[in-house]
Structures are given as structure tokens and as C-alpha cells.
Amino acid sequence: MSVDPSSVPLPPFSSPVLLSLPGPLSRGLALAAVVLGSLLLAVVIVTVGYSLRAARSRRRRTPARETLRSELLDRLYGRDDPAWDEWVAGLSALERDELESLLDVYLRELEGGDADLLAELGTALGIDERARREIADGGYWDRLHALVWLALLRDAPDRDLLETRCTDTSRERAAAARVLYAAGTDDCATAGVDLLLRDDPRSFSVFGVDTLYRVAERDPTPFFERVAADFDEWEPSLQRQALLVVRHLTTVVGGADRSWIVGALSSPDPSVRSAAWRALGAYGWDRGLRDGVDLSAIGEDPVPSVRANAYRALGAWGDGEATAAIESAATTDPDARAQVAAAETLVANRGTDDPPSRRVPGSEWVAGPEGVASVTDESAETEPFGAAWAWATEHARFDRLARDISAERERLHEEVRG
Amino acid sequence: MTKSAVIADDDETIRSILEYKLSNAGFEVTACHDGEAGREALNDPDADPDIVVLDVMMPRLKGTQLLRAVRRGELAVDPDVPVVMLTSRGQEADVLEGLESGANEYLTKPFSPNELLVRIERLVEE
Numbered sequence: 001m002s003v004d005p006s007s008v009p010l011p012p013f014s015s016p017v018l019l020s021l022p023g024p025l026s027r028g029l030a031l032a033a034v035v036l037g038s039l040l041l042a043v044v045i046v047t048v049g050y051s052l053r054a055a056r057s058r059r060r061r062t063p064a065r066e067t068l069r070s071e072l073l074d075r076l077y078g079r080d081d082p083a084w085d086e087w088v089a090g091l092s093a094l095e096r097d098e099l100e101s102l103l104d105v106y107l108r109e110l111e112g113g114d115a116d117l118l119a120e121l122g123t124a125l126g127i128d129e130r131a132r133r134e135i136a137d138g139g140y141w142d143r144l145h146a147l148v149w150l151a152l153l154r155d156a157p158d159r160d161l162l163e164t165r166c167t168d169t170s171r172e173r174a175a176a177a178r179v180l181y182a183a184g185t186d187d188c189a190t191a192g193v194d195l196l197l198r199d200d201p202r203s204f205s206v207f208g209v210d211t212l213y214r215v216a217e218r219d220p221t222p223f224f225e226r227v228a229a230d231f232d233e234w235e236p237s238l239q240r241q242a243l244l245v246v247r248h249l250t251t252v253v254g255g256a257d258r259s260w261i262v263g264a265l266s267s268p269d270p271s272v273r274s275a276a277w278r279a280l281g282a283y284g285w286d287r288g289l290r291d292g293v294d295l296s297a298i299g300e301d302p303v304p305s306v307r308a309n310a311y312r313a314l315g316a317w318g319d320g321e322a323t324a325a326i327e328s329a330a331t332t333d334p335d336a337r338a339q340v341a342a343a344e345t346l347v348a349n350r351g352t353d354d355p356p357s358r359r360v361p362g363s364e365w366v367a368g369p370e371g372v373a374s375v376t377d378e379s380a381e382t383e384p385f386g387a388a389w390a391w392a393t394e395h396a397r398f399d400r401l402a403r404d405i406s407a408e409r410e411r412l413h414e415e416v417r418g
Numbered sequence: 419m420t421k422s423a424v425i426a427d428d429d430e431t432i433r434s435i436l437e438y439k440l441s442n443a444g445f446e447v448t449a450c451h452d453g454e455a456g457r458e459a460l461n462d463p464d465a466d467p468d469i470v471v472l473d474v475m476m477p478r479l480k481g482t483q484l485l486r487a488v489r490r491g492e493l494a495v496d497p498d499v500p501v502v503m504l505t506s507r508g509q510e511a512d513v514l515e516g517l518e519s520g521a522n523e524y525l526t527k528p529f530s531p532n533e534l535l536v537r538i539e540r541l542v543e544e
Contacts (some may be wrong), residue, residue, distance in 0.1 A: 073438040105431050112530025114435075413490055 065098050072102060073170035074084045076117060082227060100125060107152040115154070122153045132157050135165050140172075157184035159191050167195060174208035181214050187341035189219035197226045203237035220249055224256035231260045236269040243275035247282050259281070262292040270303040277309040284317030295325040307333060308341035315345025323349050327356050331385050339385050343392035352393040356385060422446040422466065424495075426456030426481065427473040427504065432527070436471060438532045443539070445469070452465060453479025460488060460495040467499060468542045471534075474505035474516060481505070482519040489520035500541035504529060 016201065049080035075082035091099065103125070107118055122128060133145035135157065138146065143166060150157060153191050156179055166176035177192040185191070196208070216223035227242050234242070243264060261283070264276035298310045311330060314322040323346060330342030346356065420471060423445040425436045433449050440447050448467070450456040453476040470488070472481035491497040503516040506527040508538060516524045523537045 069434060073434060077438045077442050106435070109429075109431050109435065109528050110531065111528045112532055113533050115528070 039198060060094065061098055064095055065102065068095060068099050069102055072099070072106070072121075076114060082121070082409045084121045087335050088121075088124045096125060103127075104149075104152065119155065122149070128153055130156050131155075132161070135161055140168075143172060144175055147172070147179055151175070151179045151182040154183045156180050156185050159187070162191075162195060167199065170202045170204045170208050173201065174204055174211045176214055178207075178211045181211065181218070189215050190222045192218075193222040193226050197223075197230065200212075200330065201234065201238060203235060203241055209241050209244060212241070213248060216245055216249060218250050220251050220253045221256060224253060224258065228257040228260050231264070236267070236272050239264065239267070239269075239272045240275040240393075243272070243279040246276075247279040258286075258289055259292065262289065265293065270301075270306050273301065273303070274309040275304045277306065277313040281313035281316035284313075284319075290317065295322075295329075298325070299329040304333075304335035304338040305380070307335070308338040311338065311342040311345050315349055330388075331356055333385070336388060339388035340391055343385065343388040344395070346389075347392045347396045352396050355389050355393075419443065420446050420501065421468040422448070423469045423471065423538075424448045424450065424456065424459050424465070424467045425471040426450040426453060426476060426484070428452050428476045429473070432473070435531055437535075439535055440538070442475070443535055452477045453484050454483060456481075456484055457487065460484070461493040463494050465493075465495045467495065469538050470495075470499055470501045471538075472501060472503055472521075474491075474503055474512065482515060485516075485519045485521060500538075500544070502534065502538060502541070504534070506533070 068416060071087070075084070075087065088099075095184065099121075103118060103121055107122075110118065111323050127149050130155075131149045134142040134146035148164065162176040163178070166172040173196050177195045180188045180192050180195075186231055192211070196204075196212050196215070212223070223245070227246075231239060231242065243261065246261060248260075261276055264272055265280075267273050267276070280289070280293065295314070298307055298314075301307050301310070307329070311326050314326045326342050330339050330346075333342065335341050343356075346354075421444060423440050425433060425440070425447060426449075427433050427436070428451055430451075433451070437447050437449050445468070448459050450459050453472075456476075457471065457479055460467075460470065472484060474481040485501055485503070487493055488495060488499065488501065489497055500522045501520065502523040502525065503519075503521040504525050504527065505512065505516070508519055513524050513526075522541055525537070
């Protein structure tokens with residue numbers, strides 16, 4: 001049976017433009033419009049539905065959260081025994097879920113006895129057991145989530161579980177080591193460094209570097225042993241992070257092998273050489289380490305930023321030998337920024353009245369107002385180290401002025417207050 | 419005689435902990451949700467707290483700025499009232515800034531409420 005195309009009803013929104021198109025084309029476009037319209041309608045219905053459901057859930061959760069918060073603090077601070085098990089047993093699923101959320105927030109803010117008591121609430125809620133199961137059987141995000149909970153509860157699981165299930169990525173390694181650190185286990189430094197740096201490690205996020213620093217600060221020996229053994233095999237970004245940790249460690253490292261720090265000064269990667277100089281800046285007190293550094297080679301480094309960091313490290317050492325080395329290298333340094341770094345370290349160590357002794361013939365230094373050295377010979381003004389020295393001394397003078405003004409303002413305030 | 423405390427912190431969790439802890443220790447607590455509310459509380463002519471606990475980073479007015487205003491006598495409260503700074507900024511420079519602003523004590527978050535209470539009671543007794 002043949003059907004007259006003009007007799008088939010068209011959708012109400014079919015425009016005259018569609019009707020003017022050839023039959024099959026106009027029907028195809030009309031069908032597409034119907035499908036798109038239906039999809040749009042479905043999206044609107046689903047969105048509104050989810051919004052209403054979320055609003056309903058919020059309406060139920062908000063008062064529940066406030067009641068739970070009040071009860072939580074009452075039990076934490078108002079009783080000798082918080083009786084968490086008894087409380088948790090009487091809660092609905094929604095209340096338990098909301099209580100977990102509250103516990104998460106409070107555990108992040110508290111330390112000491114209160115945090116220990118709250119951790120017992122975590123046990124009453126079964127979070128610790130669930131976290132262990134998620135580490136053993138869960139996927140990547142489940143494991144990370146579980147590690148965060150165990151860190152908050154200061155509850156370290158078996159090392160085997162961590163080593164077998166949590167060393168695939170740098171993120172997991174850091175989270176696993178953080179659990180040991182948070183729990184304050186005796187083997188935190190040893191097992192933590194193993195988790196972080198054993199078996200082909202990759203560079204870390206900021207959280208990972210912070211974790212590495214914390215476990216090394218607890219006991220630096222395992223960290224130094226591991227780095228001394230494996231440093232050369234690591235990628236430059238991880239080498240930089242290890243040097244960053246060394247730079248900030250405050251725990252005494254005793255007789256640890258630190259020759260790798262000096263070795264890093266010869267790295268082919270300039271960012272590693274810079275990081276090594278910054279790390280060495282923190283070890284100026286160690287004559288044994290310093291003696292391994294060839295100061296005369298500073299000027300041979302082809303990268304200006306590395307030389308600048310070398311000058312700053314020598315400035316941090318600050319003794320006559322170090323400052324003489326800065327002066328010697330920087331006077332012939334072809335880079336203006338490196339020379340400014342050198343001049344600033346010299347000004348910081350010797351003050352503004354003691355300009356570099358080696359100058360280009362023809363330049364003339366005089367003491368200006370406030371003891372500031374200035375250049376009188378125009379030809380000398382173009383001499384790079386002269387400009388760098390003038391820049392550094394001027395900044396030092398303004399810095400001193402700002403401090404004086406601030407101190408004077410405080411003094412006047414004190415006077416006004418009587 | 420009842421002791422009184424003014425606390426200013428924009429974090430509800432911290433405020434609730436401090437309120438419970440100090441109330442249980444016998445303090446009458448005025449809790450403020452930001453620096454400006456803290457300023458108003460400390461500028462009340464009747465304000466005579468035994469202790470003030472301030473967060474450093476707060477909306478509208480930083481804790482260090484509020485503390486300077488207190489120490490300079492710009493508010494009705496006694497300029498020498500003991501003040502504890504409580505903050506998540508634990509870098510040496512931040513601690514020094516807090517102490518230079520005139521703080522008597524400086525604690526970093528996460529913190530131990532028991533330790534805070536001991537420090538507060540020592541300051542109040544002094």
C-alpha cells in the first residue's frame with residue numbers, strides 16, 4: 001500500500017523551512033529534532049530529579065549533623081567514658097554516614113588525647129577494619145581513601161599489606177608512608193623510606209615530598225643510606241626532591257654518607273646542580289663536606305642560574321674563604337643576574353662599605369651618603385659587577401631604611417600608649 | 419568568679435571545640451565567626467575577657483591585625499589582655515609575625531585542646 005507523504009502528520013515544531021525541503025530530507029531533519037528534543041527533555045527531568053533528591057537529602061542531613069556534632073562534643077568533653085560503641089549501635093545508616101563525615105573534619109584539626117579518643121570512635125564505626133579490607137581488595141581510589149582514613153586514625157596496618165598493595169604509584173607510596181608517620185610507629189623512618197624510595201621510585205607531588213621530609217626528619221639515617229645507594233639511578237626530578245629534603249632537614253645527620261650531594265654538583269642536569277648548591281648552603285658548618293667542593297670550578301658552570309645558586313651557597317657559609325671565592329668568580333662572571341646574586345651575598349656578609357677588591361682599571365668607588373658605595377667613573381658604571389654591587393648596596397640601604405621606619409613607628413605607638 | 423574568653427575563628431569545627439573545651443573549664447565564652455566580629459566583641463565597653471583566642475587567617479580582618487589593634491589600645495578591651503594565636507600557618511616567619519604582633523602564645527593546627535587549655539590557664543593565672 002502506498003502512502004502519500006503529505007498525509008503523515010509532522011511534529012508540531014516542524015518549521016516551514018523543513019516543509020519546503022524535499023520529502024526524505026525534511027523527514028530526516030524532523031526526526032532528528034524529535035530525538036534531540038526528547039533527549040533535552042530527559043536531561044532536564046533527570047537534573048531536576050537529582051536536584052530535588054539532593055535538596056531532600058540535605059534537609060535530612062543538616063539537622064542530623066548538628067545533633068550529631070553536639071552529641072559528639074558532649075561525649076568527647078562532657079563524660080569520663082564517651083561510650084562510642086553504645087552510641088554508634090543506636091544510629092541509623094544516614095546518621096553513621098554523617099558521623100563519619102564529622103569525624104573526618106575533627107580528626108584533621110585535633111592532636112593529643114582528644115584525637116586518640118576520637119580515633120576510638122572510628123573503631124566503633126568500623127572504619128579501620130573497612131580500610132584494611134579496601135587496601136587488600138579495593139581499587140586505586142579505594143586504597144587511597146582507606147590510607148587517608150588510617151592516617152587520620154593514626155592506625156598503621158601490617159607492613160606487608162602496605163608494601164604489596166600500596167607501591168604502584170608515587171601517590172600511594174606517599175599515602176602509605178604517611179600512615180606510618182601519623183601513627184608514630186617505631187619503624188616509621190625505615191619502613192617509610194622503603195615505601196617511598198625502594199624499587200624504581202618516581203618523583204612525588206608536594207604531599208609526597210613533605211612526607212619524605214617528615215619521615216627523614218624523624219630519623220635521617222635510613223633516608224641518607226637509601227639516597228647514597230640509589231641517587232644516580234633516579235630521574236632528575238626525584239634527585240631534586242631528595243636534595244630539597246636535605247636542604248630543609250634540621251635533624252643532625254651524624255656520620256651519614258653525604259658525598260652524593262657533592263657528586264650532584266657534576267650532574268648533567270642544571271636544575272640538579274642548582275638544587276645541590278642550595279642543599280650545600282645548609283651544610284656550611286661541615287668542613288668535611290666543604291672540602292670536597294672545588295670552588296674554583298664554579299665559574300666554569302655554563303648555566304648562570306647554577307652559578308648564582310653557588311654564590312648564594314657560599315654566602316650562606318659566610319667565612320672569608322667562601323666570600324673570597326664569590327668575589328673571585330663573580331668579578332669575571334659574564335651574566336648580570338649571577339653577579340647580582342654574588343653582590344647580594346657579599347653585601348649580606350660584609351656590609352655595604354666593603355666593595356669587591358678586584359675591579360676593572362679605571363673604575364672608582366667612593367663612599368656616598370649612608371656609607372653607600374657609588375661609581376664615579378662613567379666607564380666603570382657599565383662594568384657588570386660594578387652595576388651589580390651598586391644595585392645590591394642600594395637595596396640593602398632601602399631595606400635598612402624600611403626597618404628603621406617600622407621600628408620608629410612602633411616606638412611612637414609605645415610612646416602614645418604611655 | 420566566672421572567667422570569660424573571647425574566641426575568633428572562621429572555622430566552625432575549631433569554634434565548636436574551643437567553646438566546649440573552655441566552657442567545660444569554667445569559662446564564659448563569646449565565639450566570633452570572623453575578625454570583624456571579634457573586633458566588635460573586643461570593642462564592647464563591657465568587654466573584659468580573661469583570655470582571647472584568635473585565628474590568624476580570617477575573613478574581613480586578620481587575627482594579627484586585630485591583635486595589633488588590641489595592643490595599641492584602639493579597642494575598649496584591656497590592651498594587656500593575654501592573647502593566644504591559633505593557626506594552621508606554622509612556618510617560622512608566621513610564628514614570629516604572630517609573636518611580634520603581641521601574642522602571648524602561638525599554637526599551630528592541628529592542635530591539642532588539652533595543651534591549649536593548660537597554656538590558657540597558665541596565662542590567666544599570671
